[in-house]
Every structure is written in C-alpha cells, then in structure tokens.
Amino acid sequence: MPDEPNYTLGHGDQLVDAFGLRGVGHEAQFVVPYLRSGMSVLDCGCGPGTITVGLAGCVSPGRVVGIDISGHQFDIGRKLALQKGIATIDFREGDVTNLEFEDGSFDVVFAHGVLYHLADPSAALTEMCRVLVEGGLLGIRDADESGSLVGPADELVQRGCSAVVEAWRLNGTDPFFGRRQLGLVRRAGCEPLHFSASYDNYTRGAQTRGLAEFIAELLQQPHMCDPLVESGWTDPEELQRMRDAIVAWGAAEDAFYCRARCETVARKRFSP
Numbered sequence: 247m248p249d250e251p252n253y254t255l256g257h258g259d260q261l262v263d264a265f266g267l268r269g270v271g272h273e274a275q276f277v278v279p280y281l282r283s284g285m286s287v288l289d290c291g292c293g294p295g296t297i298t299v300g301l302a303g304c305v306s307p308g309r310v311v312g313i314d315i316s317g318h319q320f321d322i323g324r325k326l327a328l329q330k331g332i333a334t335i336d337f338r339e340g341d342v343t344n345l346e347f348e349d350g351s352f353d354v355v356f357a358h359g360v361l362y363h364l365a366d367p368s369a370a371l372t373e374m375c376r377v378l379v380e381g382g383l384l385g386i387r388d389a390d391e392s393g394s395l396v397g398p399a400d401e402l403v404q405r406g407c408s409a410v411v412e413a414w415r416l417n418g419t420d421p422f423f424g425r426r427q428l429g430l431v432r433r434a435g436c437e438p439l440h441f442s443a444s445y446d447n448y449t450r451g452a453q454t455r456g457l458a459e460f461i462a463e464l465l466q467q468p469h470m471c472d473p474l475v476e477s478g479w480t481d482p483e484e485l486q487r488m489r490d491a492i493v494a495w496g497a498a499e500d501a502f503y504c505r506a507r508c509e510t511v512a513r514k515r516f517s518p
C-alpha cells in the first residue's frame with residue numbers, strides 16, 4: 247500500500263521501535279474506562295500495534311482489528327500478542343480515509359497519533375464514524391504542538407522544534423489539530439462524552455537523547471528541509487546549527503520534552 251503522502255515521520259526502524267514501547271496504560275488510558283468485555287474494536291493507524299494488543303486485552307474475547315497504511319510494522323504487535331496469548335487480533339494494511347469495512351462493523355473505533363498527520367482528518371473521522379455501530383464509541387488522541395514544553399530554555403533548540411512543526415504545516419497537515427478534535431468529531435456524527443489533555447513526557451536521559459537524535463535526523467531529510475528552505479523560513483547553515491544544538495540538548499542532564507495531547511471519547515449518534 248502506498249505511503250500516506252502527508253505522513254512526515256516516515257517508518258524508520260528507530261521510530262517504529264519507539265512506538266512499539268507504547269501501550270494502553272498511557273496512550274489509551276482516557277478510553278479504557280469505556281471498554282467492556284466482548285466489544286469489537288478497530289485501531290486506525292495502529293503502527294506497530296502494541297496499543298492494539300492492550301485494547302484487545304481490555305475487550306477480550308472481543309474481536310480487534312488494527313489497520314495501518316504501512317504493514318511492515320505489524321511483526322512487533324503480532325509478537326506481543328503471541329506472548330500475551332491473545333488470538334483475537336487481526337492486523338491488516340488499510341487506509342483510514344477509505345476503510346474496507348461495512349457500515350456499523352465495530353463497537354469502538356480508536357486512533358492514536360494519526361489524525362494530525364493527515365491532510366484531511368475530517369475524511370478519516372467520517373469513515374471512522376461510518377464503520378461504528380449506532381451508539382458506538384470513538385476514541386482519539388492527537389498532539390497539539392502549542393502545548394509542548396521544552397527545557398531547559400534554549401533559543402536554538404526551541405527553533406529546531408518549531409522547524410519540525412513548520413515543516414508539518416508546509417506539508418499540509420495541522421500540528422495544532424488537538425484543539426479541533428471536539429468540533430470535527432461532532433460534525434462527523436458523534437456526541438462527545440469526554441475531553442481532556444495529557445502529556446507524553448520525555449524526561450529521562452535515554453528518552454531525551456533518543457528524541458533529540460530523531461528530531462536532528464528529521465531536520466536532515468529533504469522532505470522536511472527543502473520546504474523550510476524554499477519558503478525562506480530557514481537556511482541550510484541554520485538547520486545545521488539547530489541539529490547540533492538539539493543533539494547537545496538531548497544529552498544534557500536536565501533536558502526534558504513534554505508533548506501535549508488532546509483526547510476525546512464520543513458516542514455515535516442514533517439515526518432519527
């Protein structure tokens with residue numbers, strides 16, 4: 247399946263392995279109180295699928311499907327499911343903006359860290375809502391970069407982080423999508439039940455070092471850098487200084503990066 251053209255992060259091993267450390271306890275914690283044994287779940291843009299495995303544990307013996315545009319990541323989730331003795335998950339390649347399922351196929355439709363990478367998150371939400379049963383639950387969690395905290399304060403590090411955000415924007419996606427969740431969910435046909443914000447915290451040495459290396463690597467890739475330079479936002483020499491500052495920041499004792507995420511649970515409206 248061809249890659250989503252607006253998905254700027256790519257599928258490098260380091261990133262996929264980092265996403266493979268995610269789980270239901272943090273990333274899907276906002277939706278867990280709504281899950282019940284026997285529910286069917288669709289996890290859209292499931293990546294390596296470790297959150298999917300956690301969701302399957304919550305709804306066991308309910309059927310769970312994880313779909314992603316890039317299926318080479320599924321080995322991680324499949325291995326974890328095997329270790330945990332969970333046999334109810336089906337991982338499939340698929341596009342969240344054009345789901346292969348019939349209307350009303352799932353009790354719960356979930357997406358973590360996916361919609362804000364799409365050029366048209368409304369199209370995805372409409373599809374997600376379509377495949378939900380009436381009264382079914384939608385759970386989404388997305389970043390809103392305006393809430394991110396980076397410390398200790400350093401102008402060049404901050405500018406490097408802003409460069410990534412600007413590259414997303416120039417690529418046609420919305421780095422401030424989190425705050426739009428509620429309105430778009432409502433328009434897609436669901437009634438919000440819960441809204442909150444929480445942080446992904448990179449606060450330990452290994453975490454900030456890994457994140458810094460990842461950001462520095464992103465700021466080296468032509469699909470990120472070319473639009474930034476062509477638009478006059480920065481130049482190659484400043485990009486190099488930002489990369490060096492970010493790598494040095496990531497290795498510093500007091501470095502931290504706390505990333506704001508908005509999270510919504512909503513119920514699909516019943517037809518009149």
Ligand SMILES: C[S@@+](CC[C@H](N)C(=O)[O-])C[C@H]1O[C@@H](n2cnc3c(N)ncnc32)[C@H](O)[C@@H]1O
Pocket residue numbers: 250253255265266268273290291292293294295297313314315316340341342343357358359360363364
């Ligand atoms: C930031 S990752 C999040 C992965 C996983 N949900 C997690 O939180 O660990 C975004 C994922 O969305 C997938 N993706 C991007 N566009 C997609 C689309 N149109 N349909 C399905 N998956 C898509 C990417 O391949 C990637 O695996």
